[in-house]
Amino acid sequence: MVFIEISDLSKAYMLGETKTVALNGVDLEINKGELVILYGPSGAGKTTLLNMIGGLDIPSSGTITVDEIPVSTLSAKWLTTYRKQKIGVVFQFFNLLSRMNTLENIEYAIDLIGVKQTDGSTSFNGKIIREKAQEYLEKVGLKDRMHHFPAQLSGGEQQRVSIARALAKEPEILLADEPTGNLDYKIGRNVLEIMEVMTGKAQNRTVIIVTHNPAICPLGDRVVRLSDGKVAENYTQKYTPAKELYW
């Protein structure tokens, strides 16, 4: 079942007075529940593509449809709703809000959508949100650091918080932009393991990981290699667990 459908997607943007073509006619289909590795060197357009899928940016031309939502034609207002409801993002530079502590960073995300109760209702109760944030912090093994501010955390810890923040919203799609890019190998692998566990097959969550590191490719069900704004390779494979990766 095709979940994300991208056709003839192009994006050019201005940096200063220079026009940069980031994507140049990308066609891609991603199924629900797949873990996709978007691989390619810097400047290949990986991040731009990820931003388009996540509704963080709009294409110059072409279409993106996610779960039958025409993302590429949504207005700014609906794009916000789309991001809120469907997407979780993990950035290369963690991008935790520096003025909030670990727990608050996660709560800040949950605040947006509230917590689904067993009876089907949604609660915005501060206490319930806090419990859920703590639950997710525990999942990434950082419950003891919930009152620390980002500046007091190591890179790996920040990235784990960032993952917890992205997943605490329980999004259908998790987008991770170079989640290991700024981390030491061991810590990076640990981050990937956490992602693997937390997104696991059972959750039926679609995950897209952007990386320039070929060693991470085996982790994906599908590997899409981008080069100069185009899809150079697109294949599915049997995935390798994160703990077996080495680089």
Add this chain to the structure above:
Amino acid sequence: MHVVDQGIKIRLEGMVTLENVNRVYHMGGHTIHALKDISLSLETGKLVVVLGPSGSGKTTLLNVLGAIDKCDGKITVSNLEITRLNKKQLTKYRREKCGFIFQFFNLLPVYNALENVEYAIELASKLSRKEVTKRATDYLRKVGLFEKRYLFPSQLSGGEQQRVAAARAMAKNPELLLCDEPTGELSVTEGKQVLTVIQNMVKERPDVLTVLVTHNQKIAQIGDVIVRLRSGEVDSIEEQSPIPAEKLSW
């Protein structure tokens, strides 16, 4: 002088030597050992690629060589022990001996390409106005940007900006050229152009030691020497015959 043999030719007069260099810093209660007891001797005329994944300490190594980060241990650059210099002397060292190429280009946005190069030359030399302009123009021609010398950074593509940065770094006749992930922000095509420029400079200037930091193994093939770092330690050092950048693909 005691130099640990790490498998490359030992030269006591080696252009750059590092002895037991450590860099430890603390962040949020964590102690991070970015460089662990590094000893190295590097020769002029070579393109040394420091390869390693994120967090391996490769950028820190480059920073301590360029004296923009502090460390314990001893670093000597052409007989000048930079680890003993004071702040003022370090500025002079950076001004006269180091050329930097940053990942994010870092050109002065208010200066056009030519002026950006002129700035560096003026800083490091006492040439006349005319000579400065001439040399800057020459270097821009070398990196293929003669036609665009009057354009401002905001009017240049990333690759072009990085080539200006390369001209800026080399035009002042440094002894040390330090490149930190120079292709990190560039597309393959543009990145290849930048690496070609760097390779050409290495060839032209046997008196200069070039250190290039990358995480990309393919890019590492352009070097004469590859120093592999892992968790702040030197994993291996090997010499190789470099592959011309234009033949690479990544």
Add this chain to the structure above:
Amino acid sequence: MAKTVKNIYRAINANKFRLLTISLVIAIGITSFNGMITAFVHMTRTYDTAFEDHNMASFTMQTANLGGSGEDAWIDYVNLTNFINEFQEQEPEQESLVKAYELRIVYNTVFEIRGEKQTGQIVAMSTLDSQGNYREQPDVNGYKILSGTPYSELSRYQNVCHIEAHLAEYWKLEPQEFIAIGDSRIPFEIVGVIGSPEFLINQGSYADIMPSPRRFGVVFLPLKAAQGLLGVEGKVNEISVLLEDGLSKNRREKIASDLKLFLETNYDLKFSAPIDIDNQPSYYLLRLDIEEAREFGIVLPIIILGMAIGGLYVLLSRMVVAERKDIGVAQALGYNRRTIILQYLGISMVIAIVGTLIGTLLGLWFLSYFSPLYVDMLSIPFTPEVTIEWPIVISGIVIGILTGLVGGYFPVRGSIQPLPAESLRFDPSLHITSGKIPLIERVLKLFKINLRATGLKLPLRNLFRSKRRTFSSVFAIIVSVSLISMAFGMIESMNESLTFYYDVSEDWDLRIDFSEIPTNTSQIARTIKQNVESVTDITYHLLSGAIVTSLESSQRKQVTVVGMNDSDGYLGHTFNFEAGDDWNPEGLVLSVPIAEALHVGLHDEVFLELPKLTKLVSTTPLRAHFELVNISFQITGIIDEFNGLVAFVGLENLITVSNFPGEPANTILLKIEDPTPERLDMIREEILAKYGYNVRNIATKAEQKGELLELMDLLYNIIYIVAIFAVILSCAIVYNTIYISLQEQQREIATLLTIGTNNRKLIRNITVENTVITLVGTVFGLIFGWIMLWFFMRVILDMEFFRIKLFISNNTIFISFIMTYIGVLIAQYFPLRRTLNLNLAEATKERVV
């Protein structure tokens, strides 16, 4: 929501110092608003209560020959009572409008207090009501007893008096002391000190530029005692009428002129024009004064809060730029723009609310001091009731909050990108770069001037890199320079006008004022010159009040007419002509404000309402009957001098038209060789010994100047406060702007340091840049300062009796520049120090794309 609040709190906490500076600006604005507007309300209420409680006369009417003798000077009390009652009966519709009236004696005379002469006025009212019963207070123009006792039933048979508060304060007089009144120096016992709404400001006429209890003291007597003193048994010379409340001025004037007409036609009495309450000197001046407070209270906060909005705009728009990454992340999570805008708006609101609260509290604190202080400085014996005016406090809060809304919303809305990717990709260093070679550099190139890349080219390019950035820096300097130059300009202009007035215009060293007008002044002058050593020049003036009118305007202006003797070529006054070039004893020299008010110029004709002698009673002292006649004069000069309400004519001319006997004058001016204070004192003693019987006062110029300066003290204090505020304000705004500018360039500065630029060069570049900004801002700031100075002094402090030449001196220019420049250097020091100690490794890698 809780998180937003927390986030706002932390954002503020992280920038607290800079944000506090803006709060401070808002606080100053709100303080001035609250303080001044409430002071206005308090003072208005204090005065109104004083006027109402003491039944201030709606109009007064004096006999035509006030102070003289004969039928047109004095009217029989009983007759006049009957006439007025008749008027009330004949005009029944107006009868009901007259609440009460009071027949009084008002008489200018001399007092002797502690052996010294003093001029002033006696005011006498009956201690009996119309039924002949004793009363404590008169029906009209009552007073408040500040110390001592009211008159007793027996007072009318005794020589007792009440003295007015200003006079008592000046001489430190207490009940039970005695003062001598009149030429025959009859001793009167003081039974009480009183405050009268008629004399809230101690002023005989509003032409008197320096009201001083030394020259004009008021003593209240029981009517009978006054009649005995003046030898006018059963007579009065003034009618004070209290009308029903709420009548218009027109209505009041109609009743007054009806009464005048009635009395003059039916009983052959003669009155001078009735004086409406609005034109009563003390009342008029107080209104003028508090009106100024109100205008100040509106304009000053507008200026200050305008600056606060500017400061907030700069601060927040750049804060949003600096925090673009966090904004991008919040947007990526799914927060919409509105929520993010609200969050920054929250910051600006907190700044505004903190500022408003501080301002409101300061305003209240200030208030409890300000109104009483003000009243104290004017020696007004009615203490204002200091209450909190909630409508004003609430308006202040609303205004403060509006400042935050306006200053916060627009910059934030304008700076947040619609898409998160744009926020994350946004590069502020490109944002603040125009990427062009500035025109000035191209012009320099034409002259073969090529700046070095490492030289001044960088600061020059930086100056022109972004209009918005440079504008906000220049804006900060403009604020600073204009405020400082305005404040110092005010002080200097006043000082200069005063100095000029006393050093140049007033060309004398010693001035003798006579109590009674001698008619042989030239003889006195001659004797003094012959007998007193080191007197080089001597002349005399006859000063009197008069009304000037012209055909061009319906205005009637009260001026001091100076009749100048110029027999020896010494005038005692140096004219500063704006039009005309020489003193002409045949013509008239008028001050600029009067000429402007009357729409007349050089060679035009004006009329002076002067007394013309009809019957001479005695020559020494001069006592005579007068009628008022309008004499036409041609303007031969218009002067721009400190004293704005004055007209000069030739003394001979004045004597001729007034038909005076001999050579009357009331002031002698002396020029002394080498006028050291010791010598002046010696001469003073000598003259007092010889002519003491009639000398009211001998003053040196320094003494007169000192008196005036004392009067101006309040104004000076206000200006000094403004100047201090100005400096604080400007430091705050300059600091903010420079801080942000340097922060925006952090990566560039780090790059420069990395490639080997030394600290000195970097500091030099930034200093050059800020110096140029300071210079440019200073030029515009001075222009604005001048406009503000002009606005405040001419439009708000519209004082025609002080004619102040406005200027901003080189000193002020220098001080404004230096103070601002020091502010700039301090402001750049802290962020610069931080930047120079940057971790270069990190700062050069800050990810921006």
